[in-house]
Amino acid sequence: MKNNNAAVIDTEYRATIFSALGDPTRLSLVTKLIDGKSHSITTLTTDTHITRQAITKHLRILENVGIVTSIKAGRESLYVLDPKPLESVQKYLAIIANEWDRSLNNLKAFVEKNH
Amino acid sequence: MKNNNAAVIDTEYRATIFSALGDPTRLSLVTKLIDGKSHSITTLTTDTHITRQAITKHLRILENVGIVTSIKAGRESLYVLDPKPLESVQKYLAIIANEWDRSLNNLKAFVEKNH
C-alpha cells in the first residue's frame, strides 16, 4: 500500500468536521444548541447581525456533516445538536496529545541513552 | 452586558484553530509532525501531490494559529508541532459533550417530574 488509505479517508472526514466548526457563526450556533433543545431558524437568527438565509446556509453545512439534525414541525424547521461527530474529533485530538507525550518521552530516552 | 464578550472572543479564537485544522492537507501535515521531531518544508512536501509553495502556505497558516513553530537552520526551515492549541479545543469539545449529557439529564428529569 503506497499510502494508508483508511487513514486518508479519516483525514478527509475529520477535515470536514473541523471545517464545519471553523467559522465563528457556526461555532456559536453549536454553542446555542448545547442545551439539548430544538431551535427554529428564526430563533437562532436573533442576536445575530446576519440574515436568516445566511444562518440557514450555516445550519445546512452543520447538518451535512452530521453535527446537527433537523425536523419540520409545521411551518418551522427545528434543529438539534448531535454530538457524535464532535466526540469523534475530540478523541482524535486527545490521541494526538497522547502521541505527542509519547514522542517526547522517546526523544528524551534517546538523548539520555546517548549522552 | 448585551453579549458575553469573553465568550465571543473565545469563539473567534477557537474558530481559527478549527479552521486551520479544516483542510485535509493541513491535517495530514499535523499527523506527520506528531513524531515530535522537526521536519523541513521539502521533507513535508514528499508524498504529496502539490507543490512546495502550497505546503509552505499551509505551514504558515498552521504557524499563525500556533499549531506549529518554525526555526531556520541553515538553508532549511524546520517545523515542529505545538500541541497547546489542539489541547485547548480538545478540552472545549469535551466540555460540549459533558454539557450535552447534563442537558439531556435535565430534560429527562423535567419530563419525569411533570408526567
Added chain:
DNA sequence: CCAATACGCAACCAAATTGTTGCCTATTGC
C-alpha cells in the same frame, strides 16, 4: 379567513482560499 410568520429557492456579489508558475537569494557539499 387572511395577514403575519416561517421558510425555501435562486441569482448575484465580494472576498478569501487554494493552488500554480516564474524568478530570485542563500546555503551547502563535493
Added chain:
DNA sequence: GCAATAGGCAACAATTTGGTTGCGTATTGG
C-alpha cells in the same frame, strides 16, 4: 568554487465561501 539544494516572494487564476436581495409557498393564530 560552483552546481545543486532549500526556500522566499510575487503575480496570477480558479474555485469556494459567506453574505445579500428578491420572491414565492406554506402554515398559523387572532
